[in-house]
Amino acid sequence: MTTPTLRDVAQLAGVHPATASRALNPQTRPLVNAETARKVLRAAESIGYQPNPIARSLKTARSATVGLVIPDLTNPLFPPIVRGIEDVLTTAGYNAWIVNTDNDPGREERQVESLRSRQVEGLIVATARRDHPLLLRLHRQGVRLVLVNRRVDGLELPSVTADDDAGIAMAVAHLASLGHTKIAHLAGPQQTSTGVSRARAFRHALLDQGLADDPRLTVECGYWSEAEGAQALRRLLDSGAEFTAIVAGNDLIALGCYDVFAERGMTCPDDMSVVGFNEMPFLDKMRPPLTTVAIPHYEIGVEAARLLLDTIEEPDRHPRSVLLAPSLVVRASTAPPR
Template sequence: MNDRLGDDPELDEEARAPGARTIRDVARLAGVSIGTASKALNANGRLSAKTRAKVLKVAEELDYRPNNLAQSLHRARSMTVGILSNDNYGRFTFPIVAALERRLFDSGIAVFMCNATDDPARERRHIDQLLRKRVDGLIVTARRADRREPIEPAARGLPVVYVFARVDNPDALCLLPDDEGGARLAVEHLARLGRKRIAHITGPEHFEAVRLREKGFRAALASAGLAAPPGACRSGRWSEEWGREAVRDLFARPAAAPDALFCGNDQIARGALDALNEIGLSVPGDVAVVGFDNWEVMTSGARPPLTSVDMNLDALGTAAGDALLQMMAGSKLCGVSRLPCSLVVRASCGAIL
């Protein structure tokens, strides 16, 4: 019998607990091999009743407590998964995790959540800790659906799902909102309402979501037979301040001013609403406004209430849970899947559905 560490998960784990009674102690005092002791303690394998009873008696005398986590690994799973995030604010992660946890709870699986805060060393430590807990899979999420380094080298052989996060690995599974499709929904809606001069105020260009939303903006204009005038797309910060600044610039020449604004997020849209009010323009009478994210604290508090694109983060979380369960069952899932967004219509666009 080979007694090296690493041949048995229970041995590997117990060796990490100095002073604790281990299966080695049980085997030595019972006069059997470690493999025989393991079979007796786990009630499996072919052993005589006498040998099994002797091992159990020694274990009781030593007050030996088996590693339940390792035993669950012998049986199949630990029934836990790890969630790794870098979203300090939770704006996007919390709805995803809440839906994910509900889905996994239905299958009897608990979650460990870790926040890496954009610190590679901290992330590496969290991954190591989760792997030591023998999690059955990992979910990786972020505060922005942009590219990141994959973690497969650290978690080789373990199912990993990236949700609201993206890696350049054809073997990875990435679940993302359809930013381009969401932008098309917003602009097509404005065009159907008769708006002809639609401008786009958005965030930093280095974000993939920004580029995709601009692509959807331009595609929807073209589909409606509308032109995007020069300077109609303004890229800046994810902030209300930038929304105010962009509006003051766009409306500096009233003759060429837009009659609708599609904003890259709800914070920008709130700033735009404030600035339009300051320069004496009514919303939606003079200018219709649509945001992106459907962040309730922003949309319901706006005056008028803000129409916005909802990324359906609950659906993303549920889909991530479904995908992880399939992968844990042996399915091979990979590629980039973009889930549809929806438009939540409120007063700021001039139509209530």
């Protein structure tokens, strides 16, 4: 008992395999007599025929598959983005292979290699660093790339990002309106474009609010993680700096702060207000629920997939980038200073 092939369908419908192929393909179906096409479809249906994409790509040299390179799928930020990507891809007849890099360049290289060997038609990459030799090389080799959330210095690639300037400005304005004047920033890693742009936006936002920009109140995290966020906040507190609110580089960094509050007997928001960034799932279930800058995850995925499909269909098109508007979600982690 083997799985049915096109030959079986053709035989059952009493036509040539070439005819069956055309009948089964919506684009080529008009070439086939309507009655014949109906017969073929019925035959295919009756034996449970599924086209074999491996055989198909043998001839077409296309895989209808794209690679999705993310740091770690267990980070709740990614599932909604992946969902948006997948919804667009499937309607276009494409599928996604997902790989996790764990932010390890070696692993990333191997995973990308494996994707390329499977003939993916392009890559959506959410792991870009400002200096990223692998992406540089892939671009030079003509691999179609779309970046999500991040950019690479000196490399003009299609990308989808949230408007960091606007998002951070909202966070700072919110804290300022509550009466905070000494606000700290736990910046994301400065090897990532997002870490840099949010830190820069933070300084601008302070000035816009007429607040002093004290460089000692900005601390960099080595990774976008709770542990690094916690570590950064400990350093800041231990330095003796005075502040009443924190703008975190992202939500994970903000959640890391919660651990430090517990360690040090501080309460949020009474002793310290915190704003995150990203609006990853479940923040409303935290104690206290985290105020954050929401970015449209699903839309980000949708746009990323569209950009990639665009470059596949129109390889010579000038790289287009999409900037999506964030919004502030006020919850209970922010309050006026004591």
